[in-house]
Amino acid sequence: MKAYRDIATITLDINGEERRVVVRPADTLLRVLREKVGLTGAKPGCENGDCGACTVLLDGLPVKSCLKLALEAVGKKIITIEGLKDTAIQKAFMEEGGFQCGYCTSGFLVNAYALLEKHPSSKSGADREWLESNLCRCTGYEGISRAIDKARDIIKEYK
Amino acid sequence: MEEPKHIGISFPRKDGEDKVRGILRYLGDKQSPQMLHAALKTSPHAHALISKIDTAEALKALGVRAILTGEDIPGNIGIYIGDKPPLARHKVRHYGEPVAAVVADSEEEAYAALPLIKVEYESLPVIHSPSEALAEDAPLLHEEMKTYTHIPAVIPEPGSNVANRTRIRKGDIESGFKACNTVVEESFSFPPGDHVAMEPRASTAEILDDGQVIIHSTTQAPFVVRNLLSISYNLPVGKITVITFPLGGGFGGKAGIQLEALVYLLSKAVGGRLVRLVNSRENDLVSSPGRTGLEARIRLGCSKEGRLEAAEINYYFDSGAYADYAVNISRAAAIACTGPYAVPNVWCDSLCVYTNHPFATAYRGFGHIELAFAMERAIDLLAEQAGFDLLEFRMINAIRKGDTSPTQSTMDSNTGDLKMCLENVSEMLEWEKGTREEMPDGKVRAKSVTCFWKAPAMPTNADGGVILTFNEDGTVNLHCGAIEIGQGLKTALAQVLAEKLGINPGQVHVVDEVNTRIAPHDWATAASRSLFMIGRALVEAADDAIRQLKQTAAIVLRCPTEDLKVSEGRVFLADEPDIGLPLADVALGYRYPEGNAVQGQVIGSGRYISRRLTEIDPETGKGRPALEWTMGAQGVEVELDPSDGSYRVLKAVCSMDVGKVINPFLARSQVVGGMSMGLGFAGWESFIFNKQGRVINDTLRNYNILRYGEEPEYEVKFVETPQRDGPYGARGLGEQGILGMPGALAGALSGALGRPLNRLPLTPQTIWETGKEGAK
Numbered sequence: 001m002k003a004y005r006d007i008a009t010i011t012l013d014i015n016g017e018e019r020r021v022v023v024r025p026a027d028t029l030l031r032v033l034r035e036k037v038g039l040t041g042a043k044p045g046c047e048n049g050d051c052g053a054c055t056v057l058l059d060g061l062p063v064k065s066c067l068k069l070a071l072e073a074v075g076k077k078i079i080t081i082e083g084l085k086d087t088a089i090q091k092a093f094m095e096e097g098g099f100q101c102g103y104c105t106s107g108f109l110v111n112a113y114a115l116l117e118k119h120p121s122s123k124s125g126a127d128r129e130w131l132e133s134n135l136c137r138c139t140g141y142e143g144i145s146r147a148i149d150k151a152r153d154i155i156k157e158y159k
Numbered sequence: 160m161e162e163p164k165h166i167g168i169s170f171p172r173k174d175g176e177d178k179v180r181g182i183l184r185y186l187g188d189k190q191s192p193q194m195l196h197a198a199l200k201t202s203p204h205a206h207a208l209i210s211k212i213d214t215a216e217a218l219k220a221l222g223v224r225a226i227l228t229g230e231d232i233p234g235n236i237g238i239y240i241g242d243k244p245p246l247a248r249h250k251v252r253h254y255g256e257p258v259a260a261v262v263a264d265s266e267e268e269a270y271a272a273l274p275l276i277k278v279e280y281e282s283l284p285v286i287h288s289p290s291e292a293l294a295e296d297a298p299l300l301h302e303e304m305k306t307y308t309h310i311p312a313v314i315p316e317p318g319s320n321v322a323n324r325t326r327i328r329k330g331d332i333e334s335g336f337k338a339c340n341t342v343v344e345e346s347f348s349f350p351p352g353d354h355v356a357m358e359p360r361a362s363t364a365e366i367l368d369d370g371q372v373i374i375h376s377t378t379q380a381p382f383v384v385r386n387l388l389s390i391s392y393n394l395p396v397g398k399i400t401v402i403t404f405p406l407g408g409g410f411g412g413k414a415g416i417q418l419e420a421l422v423y424l425l426s427k428a429v430g431g432r433l434v435r436l437v438n439s440r441e442n443d444l445v446s447s448p449g450r451t452g453l454e455a456r457i458r459l460g461c462s463k464e465g466r467l468e469a470a471e472i473n474y475y476f477d478s479g480a481y482a483d484y485a486v487n488i489s490r491a492a493a494i495a496c497t498g499p500y501a502v503p504n505v506w507c508d509s510l511c512v513y514t515n516h517p518f519a520t521a522y523r524g525f526g527h528i529e530l531a532f533a534m535e536r537a538i539d540l541l542a543e544q545a546g547f548d549l550l551e552f553r554m555i556n557a558i559r560k561g562d563t564s565p566t567q568s569t570m571d572s573n574t575g576d577l578k579m580c581l582e583n584v585s586e587m588l589e590w591e592k593g594t595r596e597e598m599p600d601g602k603v604r605a606k607s608v609t610c611f612w613k614a615p616a617m618p619t620n621a622d623g624g625v626i627l628t629f630n631e632d633g634t635v636n637l638h639c640g641a642i643e644i645g646q647g648l649k650t651a652l653a654q655v656l657a658e659k660l661g662i663n664p665g666q667v668h669v670v671d672e673v674n675t676r677i678a679p680h681d682w683a684t685a686a687s688r689s690l691f692m693i694g695r696a697l698v699e700a701a702d703d704a705i706r707q708l709k710q711t712a713a714i715v716l717r718c719p720t721e722d723l724k725v726s727e728g729r730v731f732l733a734d735e736p737d738i739g740l741p742l743a744d745v746a747l748g749y750r751y752p753e754g755n756a757v758q759g760q761v762i763g764s765g766r767y768i769s770r771r772l773t774e775i776d777p778e779t780g781k782g783r784p785a786l787e788w789t790m791g792a793q794g795v796e797v798e799l800d801p802s803d804g805s806y807r808v809l810k811a812v813c814s815m816d817v818g819k820v821i822n823p824f825l826a827r828s829q830v831v832g833g834m835s836m837g838l839g840f841a842g843w844e845s846f847i848f849n850k851q852g853r854v855i856n857d858t859l860r861n862y863n864i865l866r867y868g869e870e871p872e873y874e875v876k877f878v879e880t881p882q883r884d885g886p887y888g889a890r891g892l893g894e895q896g897i898l899g900m901p902g903a904l905a906g907a908l909s910g911a912l913g914r915p916l917n918r919l920p921l922t923p924q925t926i927w928e929t930g931k932e933g934a935k
Contacts, residue, residue: 041181081181101645102178103407128868140835
């Protein structure tokens with residue numbers, strides 16, 4: 001493992017693009033994505049790992065980017081909400097009312113996307129375990145839960 | 160009349176695509192290299208004198224440009240009472256109160272300087288509750304109360320901790336109780352808590368060389384911010400511009416004036432440079448305002464027939480350290496104090512009381528969730544004691560057209576059908592199958608019912624406006640001063656406009672950003688009044704635009720304007736529809752083939768100002784403060800395990816009379832969102848204080864809100880008794896879903912336990928302990 005002492009230039013693989021950025025060792029992945037790369041889809045809601053609004057994928061697994069250093073993401077494939085285009089879960093969120101104010105939406109969508117990749121079959125017991133790490137204040141989760149079901153239907157149909 | 164095409168239709172949200180793609184920009188997403196960044200040093204004490212602040216070392220730190228403390232800033236701010244210094248001066252009055260602010264080149268440098276600021280405190284006795292604050296020998300939080308400026312509708316009592324007292328005197332309370340067959344008297348309470356909007360508050364300020372002040376803020380009320388900045392700092396109001404982007408939730412927490420005053424002062428301290436202040440979640444929870452707590456005492460009586468005869472009500476609102484909106488919340492609760500019931504004799508004192516808790520501002524429900532919890536519990540207790548079914552008792556007393564409200568105004572023909580709402584709740588919960596059932600595994604299932612009502616609590620001249628402009632293709636741009644906060648307002652407005660102009664909602668373009676220099680004046684995005692008031696202004700603006708479109712078309716088509724009709728994107732002769740013009744040809748003036756042009760562009764404008772509202776009498780509360788009442792009924796079914804107090808909410812139902820549903824999908828979403836917030840409010844959401852008055856759950860790790868998988872099955876049924884002065888008959892519905900839920904959860908759990916639960920939050924421990932006391 002490489003040790004970093006001072007400001008360093010690193011290369012991150014973000015949504016399939018290689019991005020060279022200058023970071024402090026203490027910079028979180030969330031801050032680097034938002035402030036150095038300009039991808040503001042991942043949101044700071046607590047910067048303490050409690051709300052999930054900053055969720056991104058590292059090698060296909062959801063992580064809270066406020067709890068990851070940017071340095072830890074070197075060599076891994078980062079997917080942010082901006083990297084998801086026309087996916088079943090985005091369509092389902094629109095149709096089923098998976099959001100209102102939209103602030104938690106990026107994190108929920110990214111997490112739900114990974115959930116459906118890992119657990120595509122119907123009504124997985126993993127849903128709650130995965131998604132209770134994200135907070136939404138607007139919807140009461142009804143729309144989000146319906147959207148997950150709908151996205152599973154869309155994916156099944158497509159296959 | 161033709162059937163509406165776009166009203167009552169679930170048109171998709173205008174902002175949906177941007178939100179699911181993560182590209183909608185909130186204020187915190189916008190940063191620029193010239194920005195300086197601010198951070199707050201906050202108080203670890205709930206009540207203490209500040210004996211010394213030393214900023215010398217912090218000022219030497221790399222990147223630090225300025226530090227302000229309370230001593231550097233004269234004057235107070237406050238929406239109704241000028242009681243709050245933007246940074247604590249001489250003393251701190253709540254845990255988390257900002258005592259100093261650092262401005263630095265970067266956020267890291269600003270935060271790094273905070274520990275270098277040395278503050279010495281001398282502890283003062285802490286007031287933990289309204290009843291402690293009202294005790295004879297209680298220490299005073301605001302010794303200088305006498306000198307504070309305040310609006311006339313708010314009446315502080317200097318020499319005490321009472322920030323406001325509102326009196327309701329209707330009928331004759333003593334003879335009312337004499338006519339009663341059954342009387343109950345009980346106390347109810349809950350501690351303060353927070354909104355937890357997912358987007359933390361943020362503001363930026365910049366002062367230009369010509370004196371213009373440019374504020375960007377996460378505010379529900381940009382015009383209020385502008386006005387209060389002008390008053391507080393003697394700035395010409397026209398020189399202040401407040402700009403707001405869509406908000407990541409607010410729930411009242413972003414109303415009034417908040418970070419804006421401080422960030423303006425910070426910009427001033429660095430020569431007007433652009434300064435940005437974004438709350439950490441911890442600051443958002445305890446340094447910025449949360450919601451009120453409540454202590455209530457209610458004496459309530461009914462006749463042998465179950466008719467409510469008399470209500471004697473004391474509400475003590477826990478405002479925390481500063482008054483902010485809480486003085487109007489306590490007033491709103493007085494105006495609506497009985498809930499939606501016909502009560503001939505009412506005595507109510509509603510007090511807003513200072514304590515050493517984090518201060519409170521507007522919160523979804525604005526006094527009506529508080530009063531609903533206390534009143535609905537009292538109603539349950541009275542109905543049980545008098546031997547009535549809980550739903551039947553509410554049916555008997557449901558307020559109707561012709562009854563009078565606590566402020567003695569007569570309920571008019573727009574009054575919602577509360578009985579129908581109760582019938583719907585009865586049906587959804589299968590009330591007739593019984594309300595309590597012991598399960599074979601020892602768990603107990605129980606059902607509850609509550610009623611609620613709410614009117615906007617706002618200035619008597621609250622207003623709104625709309626401007627419509629057109630594009631070359633005949634599509635329309637809708638400008639207004641209301642904020643998109645997640646409620647879907649701009650989608651609903653697009654539907655109203657589409658209906659008026661006979662176009663598709665997709666041909667209406669809405670503007671996300673609100674800029675007080677561009678948008679027509681708007682009171683605030685609060686009080687569930689936007690659809691009603693902006694909707695009314697929009698209808699007028701659309702009529703204005705239609706008139707202009709017809710005028711232009713009449714010249715070209717050589718016909719009287721009154722023979723023309725606007726529909727389907729055209730203006731045409733009503734009796735010869737083939738003769739007409741597309742809107743695109745007349746919206747920006749008509750150009751004849753040879754080049755001559757006439758009339759010019761269509762600019763539609765409309766406005767609305769509240770109708771015939773009055774202040775209330777300070778002695779009796781008599782008056783007409785309510786523009787419209789939205790009412791309804793709710794209920795839940797719970798399953799309680801009496802052995803340990805744990806429970807699940809199986810089902811939550813709501814029936815609400817909203818006048819007219821403009822967008823059923825969005826309307827339901829709002830109501831369900833409110834219901835979920837109400838369950839959290841009742842179940843576990845509140846600040847936890849230690850003996851020193853410190854909040855010990857000031858992160859989202861230990862301040863819990865409802866999580867995925869904890870939600871019950873929701874069911875919602877709308878009733879549509881038209882609000883005849885509302886747009887297409889609609890009235891407000893954004894807040895109301897929350898109102899009856901705390902009473903409903905407490906009611907169902909009380910039923911299951913067989914013991915009354917009159918205090919929130921309803922944690923398993925509280926329930927278990929209450930059950931044990933009952934068994935003794």
